[in-house]
Amino acid sequence: MSAAATTALPAATPTVTPEPRASRAPLWLILPAVMLFVGIVLVPLAMTVLLSFHDWGQYKGIEPVLILKNWQEIATDPYYAEMFGRTLRIALITTLVTALLGAPEAYILNRMSGRWRGLFLLLILGPLLISVVARTLGWALLFGGSNGLANKLLMSLGVISSPLPFLFTETGVVIALVHVMMPFMVLSVWAALQRLDPQVEHAAMSLGAGPVTIIRRIVLPQIMPGVLSGAIIVFSLSASAFATPAIIGGRRLKVAATLAYDEFLNTLNWPLGAAVAVLLLAGLVLIVVGANALVERRYAEVFR
Amino acid sequence: MTTNSRSAAPLLELEHVAKAFGSHVAVEDFNLAVAPGEFISFLGPSGCGKTTTLQMIAGFLAPSRGTIRLEGCDLTQVHPSKRGLGIVFQSYALFPHMTAAENVAFGLEMQRVSKAERAERVRAALAMVGLSGYEDRHPRRMSGGQQQRVALARALVIRPSVLLLDEPLSNLDAKLREEMQIELRQIQRELGTTTILVTHDQTEALSLSDRIVVMSKGRIEQIGTPQDTYERPSSAFVAQFLGKTNDFTARIEGAGPARIVAGGWSAPAPVGLSGPVTISVRPERIGFAETGLPGRVAARIFQGNHWLFQCETECGPAIVVRPNDGLAQPGEGEAVRLAWRPEDMSLRAGAAA
């Protein structure tokens, strides 16, 4: 009669419980979506990896053999090292700038009163959903040639004396990318700020902390996970960005995405383009997964 | 009376019902026969298996073993939507996108009741729970008590064979809860609907039920009328869980006519007991007297209609409840003697824990 063996166990409180006769239901509810993804995501990706090992010639086209030619070319030709280096540099600087500007802005937004906060949140996050082409076109107009509004403005303010080159430079690409990526950073920090107990700041204040100390010792450590996860998103999206580098960077300032585009649709060397794309994917997956693991381990207690 | 209702053909039967989640046994060998019109409470602390049992009756969980029969028919293979049971959920589970009337009408629609009859029965059901005039309100715009009434009307309007109530009053404040208890009892009596209530609130179970099923750790501890279970708890658990109780360590002394002795208090002992024994007495059955177990009042708390005393005695701590009859009561620190009638106590072998 003794229930000693079961008493120590925690009480089971089932919240989601399968109905006795409907236990097959999840299978046919999920199967269509799984098949869709296997058929139209996994198979094409596998084919692309395979493609990167195929041979290609100007006149013979694609030859379905398994060779390392494309990978050797990427590994040895300094052109690819320079291109991937540029991609990495642009992504890193963009990430840094969005974090430095986006985190304070999210904090300022969070301190605003309800109505203003809603309005500015809409203004800052809204661009996220506006076509990247339209937004980048705006930067092209601001930077562009003799009519470049940015230069006119900076010169009339006396910040610079002669026009700075923005179009077709890395600086221009970074500025436009920062604009494109900023909503992701603000959103990520904003989410972290929402989890913050406002009383904590008051508690620090009551203990004699000044505003700078509060931000440095109380707020920043708590929103750091948000900044870091925002940084991971911004980095991976910047490193694979296409429209902005293509329009602002022009034809010479190649990054990984624009190079893959060129190989596929201009040079028609698909195997080489596939190798570039696969390398980009593999690199990003490694960096993102690694960074995520690091952030989660470091901030496990903040994440709860 | 209880004996009568037990002899009638049971409406709902649970036989050797058990439920395990992996290696954890949530309910063990549950046996119960519910007579038509009976009001049964499953009472116990959280995790005792009462909600799991209710969910097996409702059909949201399948029993690992045993059978559940409704009017003689095995329910195990019947889909929850075909069981015809009325359920009131702890969260009320009203459909937030429907008005009160639409909520109540839903079950009738499922039964394809004609529109005219539907309207009439919805009106009557809402009137029964005192919500006439609230037909077009949405649940979000109703108070907790009103939502509770809609949930009750919705469950009753389909004329269920059994009404299942899953902690329905636990989200209400104390005053409203008392009102709803009385109303629930009245409605249940009027309709004669067989009802099973799951609760962890002993007063709720005591005041509403014909019979109480006290559960602990997945097992039934005792089944009986409220008075029976309160007066004659079959185990220390039931005694502790249903109301407060005092446990004193006493000794059996003398041989010829042996006596139970607890300090200065003694009474004739039943035959066959020896060594240390535990006496259980309810706080309201202990009085202050000239002779008896000597003690000292450690704390005296005024609780409106009664006084609560915490006393220290040589046989262990004691709680004494005395009605506020306007007479002088012993103060804190005062020496007192505690006494009770032998028939008000229950005995167990061994010293008190």
Added chain:
Amino acid sequence: MSRNGPLALAFHGLFVTFMLAPIVVVCLVAFTPEGFLSLPTNGFSLRWFRAIADYPEFVHAFWVSLGLGALSSLIALLFAVPAALALTRYAVPGRGALQALFLSPLMIPHVVLGVAFLRFFTALGLGGTFLALLAAHIVVVFPFAFRLTLAAAAGLDPSVERAAVSLGAGGFTLFRRVTLPLILPGVVSGWALAFIQSFDDLTMTVFLAAPGTETLPVRMFLYIQDNIDPLVTSVSACVIAVTMVFLAVLDRLYGLDRVLAGKGSH
């Protein structure tokens, strides 16, 4: 609540200016009366909006984008809603892996997806067809439709559905009368967000589109590659206007920060 100091407000002003500048410039230039890129200093003109009509490629691309967005997000929902319901209702084995699979188009760079789809659909003989575009867009917008539906389904009190079941509702009736109405805001928001994603996508689509199936962003991109003139700014202004309408709907329906929360994250 502590207020922002003047320094913070100045920073905020510059920040908002930075965020709005390129969008405002595009919209202003679209109204120029001149024949070249300039701000409308000599009054506003609609000539460049009228000029769109004389350039059928843009009009056609607009209809392609609209149809593609509406259709792909709708079909994505047909897959996403059952999957989200199953994942929230049942103890599905491998739940984490399945969710990762369904959200994977957010993690995989669109340029890689574009390359993979081009390879795949060309091998199937579907290169440059609307069908290929549609299939690709369904997969790419799926995570957006899926996540909002999942959040709505997870937020549903399971006892509400049980109450409906106990009252006799089963199978499809339960879904139509109780579950769907309750998750509808999430589903509609998911559709709108998915539509915007499809409507705006350039990076993946540019690999798949052929003359005749070019979407508006692709047409604009190819146009900008050749030259930038006020015509493309007026087209952009129209795109911005369409997006604004959807944005307003989303904000009303669901709250913009909730819709976007975690967008692009994992």
